[in-house]
Amino acid sequence: MYRLVPRVVYSNERGFSFDANPSGYRDSWSTRSRGRMKKEYMNDFLKELSSEHQVKEKEKVLKPFRKDIYIENETTKKRTDEAVEEIRKNGRILVPSHVPKPIKHLKELQFGEELNLELYSKFQMPTPIQSQSWPVILSGHDLIGISETGSGKTLGFMLPALAHLQAQELFQRQTIVGSNRVAPMGIIVAPVRELARQINQVAEDYKKFFDVETALFYGGSGKDSQFVHFRRGFHLCIGTPGRLMDFIKNGNLDLSNVSFCVIDEADTMLSMGFYPQIQYIVNKTRKDRQTLLWTATWPSEVRDLAKNVTSKPIKIDIGSEDLRTKENIKQEIIVTKGRLQYSTLDDLFNKILEEPNHKTLVFTNTRNRADKLMDVMRRNGLKVASIHGLKSQDNRERSLDQFRKGYIDFLVATDVASRGLDIQGIKNVVNVDFPTHIVQYIHRIGRTARGEKKGMAYSILTPADATVAKDLIKVLKDSKQEVSPALLKLSRTDEKRWF
Template identity: 35%
Template sequence: MGGGYVPPHLRASDAAESTSSLSGGGNGAFNNDDSGGLGPSAGERSNHQQHRSRTTTAAEDNTTTNKIKTKTKWQPSERVLNLTKSQIEDMRERLNVLAESPEEDTNEYAPIESFEDMKLDREIALSIKAHGFDKPTPIQAQGIPVILSGSDVLGCAETGSGKTAAFAIPMIHYCVSISDAYGATRRGDGPTAIVLAPTRELAQQIEKETKAFSQAIDKRRFKTTIVVGGSSMNEQRGDLRNGVECVVATPGRLIDHIHQNNTNLRRASFLVLDEADRMLDMGFEQQILEILNATPKPRQTLLFSATMPPEVEVLAGEYLVKPVKVKVGTVSAPTSNVAQSLEKVPNDVAKIDRLCRMLVEEKMESVAHGNAPPMSIVFVERKAKAEDVADMLNAEGVATASLHGGRTQGEREAALKDFTRGLCSVLVATDVAARGLDVKGVQHVVNMDLPRNFEDYVHRIGRTGRNGMTGRATSFYTDSDAFIVSQIKRALQELESGNAFAFATGKEARAKEKEAQRAWREERSADQSKTETDSGGIISVDDKFKSMLVTSANAATGNQSGAADDAWGSDEDDF
């Protein structure tokens, strides 16, 4: 293969090693569908209601001696405390952030644009510096002070905004303050903080950042562990029983451990729901509710979501207490610093040819200028296609790894590690990577196969243009993609005209989109049953003769333009 790169799944010894170390004797094995095992596993989909009696509820906890603790009041620097209302409003306008509180005065939630002014624990400040963070991003500048103040938060921020650090840093500060005030977590104690995420990949990203921001902290003050499917239950059981301050988990696997008495929620007073919209989409609603109902009150609850569909608002309304709504940038809209283009190709074979030509040219141009090839993610519809595309690119000398549901956990982690370390410049993925991955430096996203809905398109292109960087998104399309192409174009036009929320999201919105697609197909079908004569008359044609329809204009010119061209415009349109 070109460049000597060997994909993880072809490294026989490494693959065997990874599989044996991560399989845990078959516990949490991957599903063999293209969801990549990211949805609820068979165990996670089981009816947890029958086990509810084995989960400690908040009411039961009132009789226990191991009750939750509350931390001391946090205060920012004097400089922040002395900010005027007009100064705070100016800062929010400049940062493009909103902080809406049910209380009339929101001055106590002033954005803080330096980590020093946040007055964080000294070891956390050292960890932030070691991690290379110079100044907070807008979501961090506004979100961290709100969370440190002890308020519940309903956060909505565009992809790549630095949201994970916005809740991880104050969460660590909270846990450390509890440890300092009441002593280190002991064996048998449940966690102080819980972070729930929809996928193991996102959970791994959160755990990685949490460990980075706590690297300088004494382990007696703060420990974290990850609890997800696809990894050994035994190792997770050991960490949980020994006692940790923070657990990052997928909902189903956490409940499995609770039912096995490996941990408890009696001390949990800080709860984060990350990508709440995605968790609800994936069928975790019952597990989320069981965890929420089992954690004692008072607690601090943070709910973050890239989109804000009605079901997320209902969840927030029931379980958050007077939440401060923190919103940054344009939510659920293509990132403004991603240049988007669409290219029409006649068929799937032409897609592969065009992709290879484009990525080979980009590699050659970069090498000619003494640079490394640009990091690119290519999205395809099926895992078999991901393999074919990766093999072809490797044969052309473009080092490529694949990421999909047919890979073991070890192989997937190895592929991501190769990509992030620059051992390969291209990652071919199914939608298993569309959410949650935060890989720095991705310059180009290619939709070799367009997704089925606009929301997935948004999350795909959000892999680039992150944290203030610029990026590109290229999408190939054929006539069969006419509907999604028309949706993308209309959304971009509305966004350009100032409608930042052109598309609603969530189950209800997707149902409406399906209905619109059904109506669109029926309209096209009706249009195809009519043809215009040379004299301008309209002739209706029976359904059984539709395949024989050829308009005179097309017959004369040989014009092969399809409906997608009409929906999009010029083949050369570039956004």
């Protein structure tokens, strides 16, 4: 059985903000200077308000539920920052700072031996989205997952959904609340019936390991064949917006007990005009629910929906982030014809020092490079410190404090040490070593030009960086930056021909 460590969350965590007193609202409307509301509008208004009042009263008696059911495996717990960064870099996993560590092997999850054997028979290692999303979801966080179809996201949310339902007290999982009326604890909304059926198939494959019953609802087929679910009960419902709303409005589907909500392919649903339906469905669930929103793209419409339906979500992006940098960051690319020479850095740092504000963050790809570069810069009279994964926490904090307060002008860092770094006033970012993934480049140079301020990003590329040159050119063009002939040549030339 799945081991559980509960974190109890009470149902009034996200309550209504108004005083649900129907008579009070009626009195306020009746004294309007333009006269009373028309009777039919008044009745509709009071009916809706009374319904909301009943929902609020019902929420007062909803039982607490378990959100955080994650037990971190000892292997995961002992994983170093460098190893975590390597997993994320290889999987092109972009996350904010201070999130649960990703897992590398299935054995790091305590789903039980029987389920693990089933999973091992199908694949040996989790996909990048599963690697990072499982610890996040099982820890009870709301999540925004940006990942393409075929990335393993369905299993990424299905196993935590089933585990969440299994974790609840037995009395809460009794779903039949009246004649042909069911109140499940979980719901998954998908845009089209084909996807809903695929999701349901995954649920069918694994629900036996969690003692959970599921139900599938979608349009295009008769309601009678799906109505059987309401006679036997279910814990998790999977369906398309239109058919779900049919059963909600008919009084068959009661979502007031839903504590786990998944919105899959949100961008597709919005392009189909389902925004009102999604909002309606989500509003019928508990206010303290755990919500997962999945999308392949991240346009403003999806961001707006995510803001409305999630609470303090963790955003996981699997290599699909918009590769466009801010236009207030000027990017200068320096292409060398051989190995990096310190004379190149000499010229660059002297140029930076001529500016009135020369607070500069310098990136290298390894710890050794960071320390060696710091030593060279110090010997040349620059005020500099370095931070990386082998530095003690006290040493890192001391260096960061010196950088913040302006006691030093340059801070040399690796990607691992700089994660979550938020320092105001950084004018320049210098990539002494170009990162192996273009998304990391975007994150690096994003340390400057915070808000509406302007910043500079200098990057040195050698022939060894030829493989990322094309991606860099795309970023520069999308950001309306100049592409030099040397960079174009590097993108078209085999690495060996440069030596």
